[in-house]
Amino acid sequence: MIFNFLNKASNKTHTKLLLFSSIRNRILINNISSTSKWSSINNNNKQSSVSKTNIFIITTHNKQQQQLSKSFSTINNNTKPISDVNLFHDIVDEEFELFVDRLEILSEANTCEGFEVEGNDGVLTIIVGNKGTYVINKQTPNRQIWWSSPLSGPKRFDYDSVEKRWVDNRDGTPLRQLLNSEINTLCKYDMEI
Numbered sequence: 001m002i003f004n005f006l007n008k009a010s011n012k013t014h015t016k017l018l019l020f021s022s023i024r025n026r027i028l029i030n031n032i033s034s035t036s037k038w039s040s041i042n043n044n045n046k047q048s049s050v051s052k053t054n055i056f057i058i059t060t061h062n063k064q065q066q067q068l069s070k071s072f073s074t075i076n077n078n079t080k081p082i083s084d085v086n087l088f089h090d091i092v093d094e095e096f097e098l099f100v101d102r103l104e105i106l107s108e109a110n111t112c113e114g115f116e117v118e119g120n121d122g123v124l125t126i127i128v129g130n131k132g133t134y135v136i137n138k139q140t141p142n143r144q145i146w147w148s149s150p151l152s153g154p155k156r157f158d159y160d161s162v163e164k165r166w167v168d169n170r171d172g173t174p175l176r177q178l179l180n181s182e183i184n185t186l187c188k189y190d191m192e193i
Contacts, residue, residue, distance in 0.1 A: 079158035079167060081143040089122075091159060092138040092145060095166065096124050099136070099179070102193050112187035128186050145175060151182050 082088040096119055103117040103126060114129025126134035132150020139146050145157040145166050157166040157175045166175035176193040183191050 005029075066185065071149075079160050082159055082161075085140060085143075088140065088143050088159075089138070090152075092122065096136070096138075096147070097177075098193060099124055102191060106183065106187065106189050106191060109189070115142050128183075131186050134182075144169070147175070147178075149178075149182060151181065151185065152178065 082091065100119045101116055106112060107115050107117055112126065112128060116125075116127040118125045119125075122140075123135065123137040126136070127149065128134070133148075134150070135148040137146055138144075139156075142156075143159070147155040147157065149155070156169045157179075158169045159165075160167050163174075167173065168175070168178070178193050180193055183189060
């Protein structure tokens with residue numbers, strides 16, 4: 001989803017930084033010209049935290065009318081934490097079993113030197129020889145999957161309940177797509193999960 005922001009500037013000189021939370025409908029406003037304090041306002045006018053933000057910058061100058069339009073991508077709003085812990089474990093365990101099944105095929109094919117897959121207690125370790133090690137594990141308190149990769153570094157994935165898949169909580173990249181791509185890059189093996 002793309003948000004477009006268009007603002008006609010007022011006659012006063014000021015700069016504001018607006019942050020809109022796509023998850024919890026909260027707005028964060030910082031009036032730079034008067035104060036550097038951040039205040040967070042939700043529908044009940046109570047202070048609250050802000051997560052997953054889209055940034056809009058509005059700048060106005062004395063008696064000049066300006067328009068500033070910025071477009072920002074947002075991640076899918078279907079990623080809400082799974083409330084039932086047993087359901088979370090079932091979904092993650094099923095995903096990890098699929099990963100292990102597909103990755104063991106690669107291991108048995110001997111196309112990637114030093115390739116090993118280990119999975120136990122909610123942690124999946126993928127050793128890609130001297131190219132690095134992946135650690136993919138479930139984070140029950142956050143209802144997320146955490147990822148550590150020799151190529152892309154650390155990432156966190158939330159469950160998209162509509163698409164029935166795990167997606168990066170920053171850029172929306174599906175976990176399976178990222179794993180397929182990186183294994184293909186490191187092992188020159190066209191894997192489909």
